[in-house]
Amino acid sequence: MTAPFRIAIAGLGTVGIGLVRILQTHPEMIAARAGRPVEIAAVSARSKDKDRGADLSAYAWEDDPVALAKRPDIDLFVEVMGGHEGAAREATEAALKAGHHVVTANKALLAHHGNAIAAAAEEAGVALRFEAAVAGGIPVIKALTEGLAGNEIRRVLGVMNGTCNYILTKMEETGQGYNALFEECARLGYLEADPNLDVGGIDAGHKLSLLAAIAFGTAVDFDAVELEGIQSITLEDIRQAADMGYKIKLLGVAQMTGRGLEQRMSPCLVPDTSPLGQLDGGTNMVVIEGDAVGQIVLRGAGAGAGPTASAVLGDIIDVARGFRLPAFGQPAASLRKVRAARAAVPAPYYLRMALADKPGALAKIAACLGEAGISIDRMRQYGHQEGVAPVLIVTHKTTRSALDEAVAAFSDTGVLEGTPVAIRIENV
Amino acid sequence: MTAPFRIAIAGLGTVGIGLVRILQTHPEMIAARAGRPVEIAAVSARSKDKDRGADLSAYAWEDDPVALAKRPDIDLFVEVMGGHEGAAREATEAALKAGHHVVTANKALLAHHGNAIAAAAEEAGVALRFEAAVAGGIPVIKALTEGLAGNEIRRVLGVMNGTCNYILTKMEETGQGYNALFEECARLGYLEADPNLDVGGIDAGHKLSLLAAIAFGTAVDFDAVELEGIQSITLEDIRQAADMGYKIKLLGVAQMTGRGLEQRMSPCLVPDTSPLGQLDGGTNMVVIEGDAVGQIVLRGAGAGAGPTASAVLGDIIDVARGFRLPAFGQPAASLRKVRAARAAVPAPYYLRMALADKPGALAKIAACLGEAGISIDRMRQYGHQEGVAPVLIVTHKTTRSALDEAVAAFSDTGVLEGTPVAIRIENV
Secondary structure, three states, X not given: OOOOEEEEEEOOOHHHHHHHHHHHHOHHXXXXXXXXXXXXXXXXXXXXXOOOOOOOOOOEEEOOHHHHHHOOOOOEEEEOOOOOOHHHHHHHHHHHHOOOEEEEOOHHHHHHHHHHHHHHHHHHOOOEEOHHHOOOOOOHHHHHHHHOOOOOEEEEEEEOOHHHHHHHHHHHHHOOOHHHHHHHHHHHXXXXXXXXXXXXXXXXXXXXXXXXXXXXXXXXXHHHOEEOOOOOOOHHHHHHHHHOOEEEEEEEEEEEEOOEEEEEEEEEEEEOOOXXXXXXXXXXXXXXXEOOOEEEEEEEEOOOHHHHHHHHHHHHXXXXXXXXXXXXXXXXXXXXXXXXXXXXXXXXXXXXXXXXXXXXXHHHHHHHHHHOOOOEEEEEEOOOEOOEEEEEEXXXXXXXXXXXXXXXXXXXXXXXXXXXXXXXXXXX | XXXXXXXXXXXXXXXXXXXXXXXXXXXXXXXXXXXXXXXXXXXXXXXXXXXXXXXXXXXEEEOOHHHHHHOOOOOEEEEOOOOOOHHHHHHHHHHHHOOOEEEEOOHHXXXXXXXXHHHHHHHHOOOEEOHHHOOOOOOHHHHHHHHOOOOOEEEEEEEOOHHHHHHXXXXXXXXXXXXXXXXXHHHXXXXXXXXXXXXXXXXHHXXXXXXXXXXXXXXXXXXXXXXXXXXXXXXXXXXXXXXXXXXXXXXXXXXXXXXXXEEEEEEEEEEOOOOOOOOOOOEEEEEEEEOOOEEEEEEEEOOOHHHHHHHHHHHHHHHHHOOXXXXXXXXXXXXXXXXXXXXXXOEOEEXXXXXXXXXXXXXXXXXXXXXXXXXXXXXXXXXXXXXXXXXXXXXXXXXXXXXXXXXXXXXXXOOEEEEXXXXXXXXX
């Protein structure tokens, strides 16, 4: 048995303590697999005295995560604090500068600074790994960069925010509205401190931008992700979708098109018989489509102490074994900067709107669609309620820009009440 | 760019030619990911002159795969011939002896000789990889040995023979019997030369024995796999299962129990709403349950040129990158030899039998169950047809040995016609 592999853990929340627990429970198993013992040398967190339900007395303590990152007695620095600026960023950069490998679960940090941090890791000649940052316990980064490395990736899709999927699933199951379930999630602690990270699709968008970089060999470009949250999804949308054989999911899609890289995170209708349509509750799913392998579907817990720590530890063991791979599967300098293509691939859309009780209202809307070159697959108008008629339209395949053109024209007709809801239908 | 990584391919069937095609289509992409060009140096197959629809003129030709394996101008030997003795085995052993890495898709070879071959690879200081041998394009061996290396694995389950799943799915969809679909599969070329490898569960059993070794750190023990094929599954079983909310799948299960390692490949009833229950047609699925990660589900094509070549190439790229891991995730000498436990974990069972039209027949059967300590959850008796009454019983949880005891006692009652069918219910 060779020398122990010594790690430092910055952040002793759910994930950090989860990791400590596994290392304390299975030292022999991990040593056998890593080829050497994996030992915790030192830890750091905000408060030293807090009772975290784990015995940390054997580990050196640092109040400052940057000081922890610079310690000369460690091989690898684990960053599980979170936040894309401040301590997490400084400590990560300090660890790399000190020549330590880094394993992080921080999707926000990498979505914003991944290119620079990956380059810094290469310059320092150390590993930077982040399996836990995307889809929790699912080894999807490993699948993309290694297992499926022989494939030209065609498309990556996924449900990567458990809280949103929980809300959407529960709306359908219980008939409760979005607001009630948002409150329930807040009570249960399922929401980030800034809930917009979850329900606004930002957190899932961070993850998508990392998967896209790996899948297509492109520089991380989170700013180019089209983001749309689930806040405007109503029970009515969910019921209508179900009626037509669909479920509504907050779906991330990344694909390379002739006009550039398309990255979007938005509510979509997916067939209720598809693996994505059957994904209930807080579980995550990533679908990878490669030219040789066809479709691979990976499913598992996207959050929680155990699953996230499992991913962090998988990375640590790989580094302890001596596996070295650039952070995004190829050297940072070789990642291409590509144009962003906004929803370039045509798709059918679901449209819901309310029309004023005026003669010819529906005809005016239909005319707007026709002028934008959009043909209608199905349309339903319901009885007027308080002078307003709900209307549902499913279009044939069209582009997002044609749809936006039509929706903009709706406003000029004078028959529209409120804002229409447009949801893409993704036939996966 | 460093020196090219040179490979030899033994076997130019579907998979071998699939691999040639990918390497010819994506040389730059593969070089970028592997960190060096991957080149085919030489090939071999039974007939040199056969038109395989690919240009092989740039590669040296060997008539003898063993001569190919010994060539001094290669780094890695790819064995995609098949067969667990003869040329495949000799060539694999020769390649290792010559100090070449080996990538193989040969589950039968490894199920029978995996321990010795893994030891030979370690002795030679080279890599032995076999991702393609289990569940085709799904990177499941990588997930188990690397991504989930921080987990104590609790259980591995899977549907790993596409032909069997195709037959079972089609029986339900079309109402055709087993024999008709077996003939269809023979016509479509879905069956191995010896069809019992498929429908008898042997091929899937080979795969399960490899997964079990990796998951539990045990020596490969294919002889200990309890094998049962799908030949005795009738349309009636499939309909009754559907009626109760189940599907019948040829399911492999490996788990470590207090009494030893349980490995079985047999038809099981699984809930029709579970991911396994929803798996239709020729697709494969592996479910991994780990103490930290919970349940991970992997789904994809289990066979075919593209998916299998994708797995082979993933292994080749890993080796070209310099990743070195013992074949089963830990040194062959450290793999434990453990007792085989026959279906040690209790489960409910589905029982179908035919009873003679005699007074008290059902009571006698019920008495046999009671004496074996098995309680009945549900029972249905149908009208007599030609003096025989079909009877269905779903038991509460019981052990296989208690069930076998009861079934043995059935024969002594004199009321049983033919052989009862017993199918385990696996609530996954």
